[in-house]
Amino acid sequence: MILEIIGISVLWLFLFGYVIVGSIDYGAGFFNAYSILTGKQHIVSKVIQRYLSPVWEVTNVFFVFFFVGIVGFFPETAFYFGTILLVPGSLALILLAIRGSYYAFESYGKKGHKGYAFMYGASGILLPASLSIVLTISEGGFITLNNGEPQLEYLDLFMSPLTWSIVVLSIISVLYISAVFLTWYANETGDEGATNLMRKYALVWSVPLIIAASGIIVELRFHNEEHFNNIIDLWWMFGISFLLWIGTVWLIWKRKNYITAFWLLVGQFAFAFFGYGISHYPYLLYPYITISEGFTNEAMAIALIIAFILGMALLIPSLYLLLRLFLFDENYKKGKK
Amino acid sequence: MLFDDPVYASRLLTLLTLSFHIIYATIGVGVPLMIMIAQWIGIKKNDMHYLLMARRWAKGFIVTVAVGVVTGTAIGLQLSLLWPSFMELAGNIIALPLFMEVFAFFFEAIFLGIYLYTWDRFDNQKKHFLLLIPVAVGGGMSAYFITVVNSFMNSPAGFDIVNGELVNANPLAAMFTVSMPTKVAHVLSTGYMTIAFVLAAIAAFRLLQGSNREYHKKSLNMLMKVGFVFALATALIGDLSGKYLAEYQPEKLAAAEWHFETSSEAPLVMWGVLDDNNEPQYALEIPYALSILAHSWPTAEVIGLNEFPEDEQPPLIIHYFFDTMVTIGVFMLGLSFIYWLGIRKRWNFVESKWYRWLIVLGGPLSFLAIEAGWWMAEVGRQPWILRGIMTIDEAATTSDYVGIMFYLFVLLYLILGVGTVVVLRKMFQRSPIEKDIENYQGGDQK
Ligand code: HDD
Ligand code: HEM
Ligand code: HEM
Numbered sequence: 001m002i003l004e005i006i007g008i009s010v011l012w013l014f015l016f017g018y019v020i021v022g023s024i025d026y027g028a029g030f031f032n033a034y035s036i037l038t039g040k041q042h043i044v045s046k047v048i049q050r051y052l053s054p055v056w057e058v059t060n061v062f063f064v065f066f067f068v069g070i071v072g073f074f075p076e077t078a079f080y081f082g083t084i085l086l087v088p089g090s091l092a093l094i095l096l097a098i099r100g101s102y103y104a105f106e107s108y109g110k111k112g113h114k115g116y117a118f119m120y121g122a123s124g125i126l127l128p129a130s131l132s133i134v135l136t137i138s139e140g141g142f143i144t145l146n147n148g149e150p151q152l153e154y155l156d157l158f159m160s161p162l163t164w165s166i167v168v169l170s171i172i173s174v175l176y177i178s179a180v181f182l183t184w185y186a187n188e189t190g191d192e193g194a195t196n197l198m199r200k201y202a203l204v205w206s207v208p209l210i211i212a213a214s215g216i217i218v219e220l221r222f223h224n225e226e227h228f229n230n231i232i233d234l235w236w237m238f239g240i241s242f243l244l245w246i247g248t249v250w251l252i253w254k255r256k257n258y259i260t261a262f263w264l265l266v267g268q269f270a271f272a273f274f275g276y277g278i279s280h281y282p283y284l285l286y287p288y289i290t291i292s293e294g295f296t297n298e299a300m301a302i303a304l305i306i307a308f309i310l311g312m313a314l315l316i317p318s319l320y321l322l323l324r325l326f327l328f329d330e331n332y333k334k335g336k337k
Numbered sequence: 338m339l340f341d342d343p344v345y346a347s348r349l350l351t352l353l354t355l356s357f358h359i360i361y362a363t364i365g366v367g368v369p370l371m372i373m374i375a376q377w378i379g380i381k382k383n384d385m386h387y388l389l390m391a392r393r394w395a396k397g398f399i400v401t402v403a404v405g406v407v408t409g410t411a412i413g414l415q416l417s418l419l420w421p422s423f424m425e426l427a428g429n430i431i432a433l434p435l436f437m438e439v440f441a442f443f444f445e446a447i448f449l450g451i452y453l454y455t456w457d458r459f460d461n462q463k464k465h466f467l468l469l470i471p472v473a474v475g476g477g478m479s480a481y482f483i484t485v486v487n488s489f490m491n492s493p494a495g496f497d498i499v500n501g502e503l504v505n506a507n508p509l510a511a512m513f514t515v516s517m518p519t520k521v522a523h524v525l526s527t528g529y530m531t532i533a534f535v536l537a538a539i540a541a542f543r544l545l546q547g548s549n550r551e552y553h554k555k556s557l558n559m560l561m562k563v564g565f566v567f568a569l570a571t572a573l574i575g576d577l578s579g580k581y582l583a584e585y586q587p588e589k590l591a592a593a594e595w596h597f598e599t600s601s602e603a604p605l606v607m608w609g610v611l612d613d614n615n616e617p618q619y620a621l622e623i624p625y626a627l628s629i630l631a632h633s634w635p636t637a638e639v640i641g642l643n644e645f646p647e648d649e650q651p652p653l654i655i656h657y658f659f660d661t662m663v664t665i666g667v668f669m670l671g672l673s674f675i676y677w678l679g680i681r682k683r684w685n686f687v688e689s690k691w692y693r694w695l696i697v698l699g700g701p702l703s704f705l706a707i708e709a710g711w712w713m714a715e716v717g718r719q720p721w722i723l724r725g726i727m728t729i730d731e732a733a734t735t736s737d738y739v740g741i742m743f744y745l746f747v748l749l750y751l752i753l754g755v756g757t758v759v760v761l762r763k764m765f766q767r768s769p770i771e772k773d774i775e776n777y778q779g780g781d782q783k
Contacts, residue, residue: 084736
């Protein structure tokens with residue numbers, strides 16, 4: 001039992017990592033496109049070139065880690081999700097390709113192509129929407145078994161209010177996380193115009209975020225009561241999350257200590273994300289796969305965990321070096337080097 | 338429609354994505370090593386030309402890496418989307434190297450990011466050089482781990498099947514299978530060889546256009562030497578791969594060689610066509626060579642294809658894939674050897690126009706050889722996805738939409754492929770080598 005818990009915790013932790021770094025990346029693309037529209041382009045595009053370009057491959061690996069890891073720890077998910085996700089998964093891949101190729105082809109050139117920047121921005125909104133579908137599906141009720149072959153009920157999925165509330169929440173989260181981060185980053189680079197703009201976006205999206213999140217809990221009550229009850233049992237985690245949200249908004253409102261505001265935000269999402277994950281236990285896919293039935297064999301589980309520990313021992317110092325050079329290097333941030 | 342059968346459509350989509358990814362993956366494996374060699378020589382000899390080589394290759398590398406990551410992510414996810422049953426089974430036994438590969442990517446991506454964006458941030462050049470080592474090692478490790486998975490598909494090991502259930506999984510035994518050593522070695526050496534010849538082709542092309550002679554000549558000489566070493570290694574390891582096949586996957590070798598009847602003193606059949614009686618016509622036959630390739634002995638017995646049940650025989654088309662690969666391998670070995678000898682003995686013809694055109698041709702040919710090699714290895718595994726255990730029919734998705742996805746991805750790769758070429762051309766047209774040299778000498782290292 002303990003191995004399953006370690007496995008799912010590692011995966012969930014990386015998914016959380018992807019939610020944060022991915023959101024910063026997606027949101028920046030969107031703000032960039034938006035500011036081209038409103039003629040304030042230079043503000044965000046500088047951040048994208050100096051910060052996002054060097055680290056986007058690392059961002060992408062978080063995603064790869066998750067889908068490779070889940071097949072390793074829970075091979076049965078490959079069968080179920082693999083079969084049903086062909087279309088949404090392929091579309092997400094194409095959107096990811098647009099983003100990757102933007103970094104490859106555009107941020108290098110002197111001045112980019114406008115249409116491309118819009119596609120890049122739009123993909124930042126469509127991607128969280130399409131990826132979040134997986135969370136919706138995992139709530140159960142959208143899959144039927146046909147001769148033992150799982151099939152996705154597209155119409156049910158499309159008509160369900162739960163689907164749409166999760167989509168909306170994912171988009172708002174992306175914009176909010178990204179805006180808070182960029183507020184801090186712009187402030188660090190000493191760009192006052194950008195800071196104010198980003199601060200405004202952060203405040204604009206803060207309230208819809210909480211409304212959307214609460215909405216989902218209500219939706220779940222109708223869709224998957226078991227999950228809903230589990231969430232209620234974990235009310236304190238969501239409560240802490242809410243308090244942290246207040247902290248972030250307050251600091252941003254007061255124009256104080258943006259870095260603390262950002263870490264409070266990370267805490268807010270961590271509590272909500274893990275609260276959600278724990279309340280989902282023991283199911284990976286309602287009602288077909290639980291983490292104990294879908295788990296790999298013991299030898300593989302131990303091997304994966306050992307590989308994970310060794311891998312982290314290698315990665316953490318390297319990541320630290322990367323962040324020190326790009327994110328926290330005073331000269332680099334200010335664009336001197 | 339063409340794609341009514343999900344199995345067939347899945348095969349085509351896998352073929353498409355992998356054939357496209359392997360181009361960028363090969364660049365990702367090979368270029369860091371070439372940059373390393375150039376930068377090392379540059380620091381040792383204090384020669385600006387080599388340092389600039391490293392710099393310019395690294396600049397282009399930014400673009401190809403990004404596309405490599407995109408296509409790699411695509412194939413990684415597609416494996417689960419297109420072959421769910423296979424991945425479920427594979428997840429139980431061979432997930433370890435796939436998982437470790439992610440760490441290799443991580444490692445490579447981090448240091449590549451640092452390396453590429455810190456050209457001028459270190460006062461000591463050697464420190465900057467050191468950053469390349471994890472990049473090159475990471476690229477090599479990626480190739481290693483993924484090839485380990487592929488070896489497992491060709492020679493599954495590390496588990497038992499009892500009553501249709503998988504038991505006694507041993508992840509390490511699954512990683513160290515009999516086909517792993519030759520496969521990994523061949524993939525790595527061909528990757529390095531190909532990139533050396535591709536960069537050499539660019540240098541030769543520039544020389545033909547009359548661009549800066551000294552810079553490109555140094556580059557060409559160095560690359561042809563490196564390429565020769567790896568081409569030699571490739572041929573030797575390729576020979577060992579043949580011996581592996583003869584021992585463990587004789588049906589693949591037999592199909593690749595159109596060797597139907599088990600016999601000793603078997604000749605190597607190159608090219609040709611089959612007549613109605615399955616007799617090769619117009620083929621180039623090298624006596625005893627197949628026996629030597631298979632067992633290092635001219636009279637050794639080589640198992641023929643007819644020993645295998647008809648529904649387990651690989652398609653005969655792989656004969657041409659095999660011949661393409663071997664022909665190109667021998668050609669490049671000769672071309673680089675003669676060039677190397679020619680430079681030492683001052684034979685003028687190796688600097689002539691027609692010889693340089695041959696070198697230019699060698700770049701694309703090397704890539705063709707890589708593609709052909711993979712086609713032969715993967716198509717030659719038919720009908721198995723896991724040899725002897727699971728066929729592709731059992732493994733493929735049952736979704737009806739694979740055909741549409743195929744068209745979408747064709748479009749995507751078309752855009753990515755054309756985009757890469759256009760962006761790279763623009764990038765180097767904007768800063769030709771002459772300008773770089775001027776800047777460098779002017780002390781402004783931007
Ligand atoms: C530049 C590319 C290149 C070149 C010149 C060669 N090969 Fe190769 N070959 C590959 C690129 C490649 C590859 C793409 O790397 C393959 C595909 C799968 C694999 O493991 O390596 C491969 C596979 C492969 C296999 C099948 C292994 C298997 O299916 O398990 C054999 C028997 C050979 N090669 C033999 C040779 C010989 C005798 C060569 C003579 C010069 C040769 N190769 C040149
Ligand atoms: C870990 C490495 C690899 C894995 C797990 C893998 C997996 C697969 C799978 C599942 C199939 C479909 C089954 C079949 O048709 O035989 C396949 C086929 C194929 N793969 Fe691989 N592959 C690997 C490496 C590669 C590479 C690097 C290439 C090179 C480009 C490649 C080229 C192909 C091709 C061309 C096919 C189609 C074969 C056919 O049409 O019959 N594979 N591979
Ligand atoms: C089934 C086969 C394969 C799969 C599933 C696969 C998967 C991937 C993935 C997910 C990435 C992107 C990693 C990132 O986010 O940074 C990638 C990139 C890469 N792959 Fe593949 N790959 C396959 C075949 C191969 C082969 C056969 C090789 C080498 C011979 C290879 C070498 C690389 C390299 C070096 C990169 C790094 C990108 C670059 O530097 O250009 N891959 N691959």
